[in-house]
Amino acid sequence: MSKRKGVSADEKRTRLLELFREKQEFFQLKELEKIAPKEKGITVQSVKDVLQSLVDDDLVDSEKIGTSIYYWSYPNKSVNAKRRRTEGLAARLREGLHGLEEARAETQRAREGREPTEERAALLGEWAEVRARHEAAVRRLQEHDVDNPERFLAMRSQTQVAKEAVNRWTDNIFTMKSWCKNKFAIEESVLDTQFEIDPEMDYVD
Incomplete structure (x- = not known):
C-alpha cells in the first residue's frame, strides 16, 4: 500500500490563500488552525508558518487589535501585490538602464582625445622613453x-x-x-x- 504523499509548501500557501478568498472574513490564528486542517488539508503545525509566509509576501493583511491579531485577504489583494512587485521591478530596470547610459557617456568622454593618431603614438613613445630613463636614474x-x-x-x-x-x-x-x-x-x-x-x-x- 503506497504512502500518502505530503502537501508541498507552495500547495499549502495556495490552499490557505483560497480559504481567505472563499470566506472573505477576518480570522485569528487559532481559528485558522481549526478550519484549515478540515477544509484545506493543511496540518495544524504548519498553519502558522504558511500564514506568516503569505503575510511576508504581502498576500495576506494583518492587524493587531488589542491583544489579538486578525488576518484577511480579499480577491484583489494578489493582483495589487503583483502590480506593486511589477512596478518595483520596472523602477529598478529604469534605474539600471539610466546607470548604463551614464556609464556609456562616461566611457565616451574618457575616449575623447585618445584616438589612435600618429601624434598620440609618438607622444606615448616619448613618454615611455622618458619613464625608462627616469627608472634607470632612480636605480x-x-x-x-x-x-x-x-x-x-x-x-x-x-x-x-x-x-x-x-x-x-x-x-x-x-x-x-x-x-x-x-x-x-x-x-x-x-x-x-x-x-x-x-x-x-x-x-x-
Missing part, C-alpha cells in the same frame, strides 16, 4: 646612495673586511719573499721582477 641613485645610514654602515663593514684581507695577503707575500731570500740567496729586486711584485707594495692603513 643608479639607489646604487650610490651613500647618504643612507644603513648602506653606509654596510659599506664601511665591507671595506674593513677587504682591508684585512689585503693586509693578510701582503703579509703572506712578505713572508714568502723573506723565506726565498734566505733559502736561495736571491735578491729581493729579482724576486719582485720574477713574480711581478710591485716594489712599492705595503700594508694598507
Whole structure:
C-alpha cells in the first residue's frame, strides 16, 4: 500500500490563500488552525508558518487589535501585490538602464582625445622613453646612495673586511719573499721582477 504523499509548501500557501478568498472574513490564528486542517488539508503545525509566509509576501493583511491579531485577504489583494512587485521591478530596470547610459557617456568622454593618431603614438613613445630613463636614474641613485645610514654602515663593514684581507695577503707575500731570500740567496729586486711584485707594495692603513 503506497504512502500518502505530503502537501508541498507552495500547495499549502495556495490552499490557505483560497480559504481567505472563499470566506472573505477576518480570522485569528487559532481559528485558522481549526478550519484549515478540515477544509484545506493543511496540518495544524504548519498553519502558522504558511500564514506568516503569505503575510511576508504581502498576500495576506494583518492587524493587531488589542491583544489579538486578525488576518484577511480579499480577491484583489494578489493582483495589487503583483502590480506593486511589477512596478518595483520596472523602477529598478529604469534605474539600471539610466546607470548604463551614464556609464556609456562616461566611457565616451574618457575616449575623447585618445584616438589612435600618429601624434598620440609618438607622444606615448616619448613618454615611455622618458619613464625608462627616469627608472634607470632612480636605480643608479639607489646604487650610490651613500647618504643612507644603513648602506653606509654596510659599506664601511665591507671595506674593513677587504682591508684585512689585503693586509693578510701582503703579509703572506712578505713572508714568502723573506723565506726565498734566505733559502736561495736571491735578491729581493729579482724576486719582485720574477713574480711581478710591485716594489712599492705595503700594508694598507
